[in-house]
Amino acid sequence: MAEIIKRSNHLRQDINRTKKELAAGVLATAISLLLLEVSQGFSIYIGIAALLHMVRLINDLEILQFGLKGENEVLSLLEKLPRNYKVFSDIHIVDGSKSSQIDFVIVGFNGLFIMETKHIKGTITGREEDNYLQKVKIGKNGERYTKRIFNPLKQIQGHKKGMDLFLERSGIHQEAVPMLFFSSDCIMHVKSKRVKVITEPVQVIDYIKRYRREDVHLSSSIQEHVVEALERL
Template identity: 30%
Template sequence: MTYGSAYTVYENFVIGRQLMMAEIVKGEQNHLESDLDDWRRRRRYAWFFIAVGALLFLIGPMATRPMYSLLGMLTIAVAAMVLKRVRTEMNVLGAGLAGEEAAILAFSELPSGYTVYSNLVVEWDGKSSQIDHVIVAPHGVFVVETKNIVGTIVGQTEESDWIQYKTTASGHTYEKRVYSPLKQVGTHVYRLAERLKEEGVRVWVQGIVYFSNPDVHLDVDGDSRMPMFLVSQGGAEKLLDYVENYEGKELSKDERRRIDRVLRESMFDPD
């Protein structure tokens, strides 16, 4: 087989593979990317003030102005604390972005006829929901909240606040209160369902929580209509199986057209 014919076979394989996969529709900008840009800007400011502080510290002795050196040291100290906070926030946001990208890659394995919308802001009744993913299947609509958190998560399904326990590299364990992703996705489901009703689409919207980080453990008691999947327990495959085998109402072409319009409008950035 010649190089040209081999490339043609490969190209046809790729095209065929794409035709068998779900359609992926991304919003203009992920809210995490926007937040990350803000923290990058703060990092630049922090380094600028560190440079200014160093300059003041060096000028002090030369100008026989000890206060300059003192002010420079103070500026460096404050800027260094800000920089430490910036690095922490950027690591968290970066991990969140990586988790969402991994989720999109997994969702793309859904067959043709499925559409995955990512990075939406759905508005209803004067309030808005930032939604990670909406999967529209031939037989239903699914809102997926992706979490890339680590540690042990303890809570009750009916409670609004859960506790996250994390252990540092030095062995120190600390806890942090986090908002229940079940409550979060429940709010998203409600607002999207109400927004679709405004367009004449009355369809059940099913919520799902997907933990995309392998270093998370759940210790959550209680029953919930919204399933939770962990990537460390084959969550990606189980989530896709859940969506594909979900027993919902078949959507008409008109309903899918209206749903598509609402979701694409929710990706538009008015700014």
């Protein structure tokens, strides 16, 4: 099994923060009810505002928990890589005003892989160079829902630039291999020449294990250097 190097997960932090905000909303609603007799109009206004805020927070909490569940499932998947691979999760690289939040970084003898995971259901269409793609989802009753989403291919390519610059500044002359994994029931109709797009879990492990380039071979010392640099983030 691959070595999973635990990191502080921003989703867990966001979930904890949202729970605290939700608790504060409950308290504000309770106080507004207690003050109803003292200042009826003002307390009703506070109560309605607090309730609306709580509804938004509950929705945000559900989305965050769904995302965390998905990331944990991907970690369990990556753990199935051979033991000479090391896996980092939730890597945050900052370069001046620019930053990259990378879901997973996998370090092995055959390359340094960065992987963005998307928990999207539906059919995605568009072009690689588009800033936004179109997601189409069919509801339970046959309704057709269409939504624009930011192009994840551009997102992972931005992460690659950030990682490559970080490696260069760390004295490591290697380029990251970008991967985009849709972990939910998703059909991707967008072709990419620069990013490996994967929609099946088994393909993740297979692609990483089989990946070969003549100019890419990370010796044990280089792998250690990469791991040490990532651990300092």
